Amino acid sequence: MTSPFTVPTIDITPFLTDTDDAGRAAVAAEIDTACREVGFMQIVGHAIPDEVVAGLTDALDEFFALPLDIKKRYRRSTSENRGYSPPRSESLSLSLGLPTANQMNDFYEAFIVGTQFTDFPGLDLPASSYAANNWPEAAPGFRPAIDTYFAHAQRLSRILLRAFTAALRLPADYFDTLTDHSIDALKMNNYALPEGELRLDGDMTGMGAHTDFGILTILWADRVPGLQVLDKHGHWHNVQPTEGALLINLGDAMARWTNDRWMSTLHRVDPPIIDGRIRRRRSAAFFFDGNHDAVIQALPGTLAPGEQGYPPITVADNINAKVAGLKGITTPAPTARETARVLAAASPD
Template sequence: MTDPTPFQVPVVDIAPYGDPHASREERLAVARRLDEAARTVGFLQVTGHGVSAEAWDGLGSVIDDFFGLPLDVKKAYIAPPGVNRGYTAPKSERLSLSLGVEKAERMNDFFEAYNVGIDADRFPDLPLDRTAYAPNRWPDEVDAFATRVQAWMAEVDVVAHRLLAVFEDALSLPAGYFDRFTDHSLNVLRMNNYALPPGERIELDGDLIGMGEHTDFGIVTLLWADDVKGLQVLAADGGWHDVSPLPGALLINFGDLMARWTNERWRSTLHRVKPPIVDGTIRRRRSAAFFLDGNHDAVIAALPGVVAAGERPLYPPITVAEHIDAKLRGSRGLEVVTTGTEREAERVVASRG
């Protein structure tokens, strides 16, 4: 399907939420723009986020350094089953299974990744699940890997919590409402490399995919990405549209838990990554997604004011742990997830038609 007007991802400047001198009116104007983007697209580009150039460049360099290692070295960092940390080799995941969508002839997703996250030692007074909050592995072969990655995570975590304050205003919630759901949030950074050999010519057979159709699992995702095309969003017109970030902008999208919280007032938008091919030649593409997933033990149920009188919520309450575990059984365990994914799966099947 073709949209006669160009598809655009809205740009929202959140600087007033980091400025102690900004007026209430300036902040509410930002919240209104974000609410409009969340309701209509589910993706936005955030400027005025305050992430430093040093952290930005440091993340790009660590991605280059790690994924430039030989494959057998990288494979030494593959985590045990059920642990969402470490290295993922190309063609070992199938993200569309997290939606209960399977296409037997499709190749597994052709990307490689490295995951790090918040570990249980960060919260020594809480009895946290040490599999979900697993310790990180920092590759010895890459200089200052941990330093560069942790610098990025620290700065983008500030942006994520600033966004939560915007969400509270946009949804007419009290300031600090989300604190009790995110004070030991299960945050994960996934660094991605689309690992087809750069520069080779290839004939696409229709089955090759960089990263399969999926929604993100948690509350909100903050994405660092280079400007090589590949990321596509499934829009309201039923078609897939290319998305590339503006220079220095973070791409933001809302996950399944936010869609559940808002009773789908805000969209958990389906997206995918096509192989980065330009004029038949493969180009390298990199990205890094910071997932703010919420506390593992938090219960997610419809927020106040999002369900009309006399209606029922679209989703029953669920813990963050139950939801994330089910999704990972699909994408990484290669099980077909069939509970709670019917609405998204229908949209994927329709787009394939």
């Protein structure tokens, strides 16, 4: 008999101070267990003020309420991965090379902002990874609120990395040179039917099954059903954050760095459908991905004698291949482990 599936709640307060060694050690142990067994956790004590989160949600509402033709003015080329993505312009399952119909099925719409090459003067950074943002002038309150939330999420991601480093028993500065010009991005999602559609096409999904690409993801989400996480036994489980908590999950870079000691867990989103209509759901995923030129290879102590780890790959190459897949530009080489788990998955519990 398998144990019940739970996403653990972890209070990271000790890592916001420098005076509680015992508390940090206890939190690091909790994180290690969560990363080994679930790949997801929810955190409290994160110190992002309620008013900052409220500003984020107001900004999402302001932008996504705009007419579709106005929102499409802020669409950017697929190579830049910034700006607006209309409904059915992506299929996240394709980022894994999963078999799918030859069409974009994910009905969410999104807006992405991130670090830009101008944020790191003196470095010759590729615009493909650090593209300029495309702020929507039609939503004047959007940029100030998003800039504020983005800064808080950046700070929190570095605090979490310190906790992760402690959990992996690495020197405190181990990741410093791998993240000092990190590709950070905030993807804001709105799950609602596209304009002019009153009912769902049966082949459409909210957001297809996928893993994230980088080091870690900080997810704020409405407390509306929809997020589903795949456990180690191939079963999907519904997950909602508790009030005031943020969901954290690992990306492929951290799974590869740890030689799968830690899990980059498959997840998907399917908001509830009532009488053919979707109950609206919003989310904002902050991706902490690492430097574009950081090489992902097995960390010290993660390979057994004679064991082969993943082949080395840069952060940018890993991200670019998967983004090209989700946008239907190319088909990534299937990853057998993730593909098999998705295809074998049972219905949500």
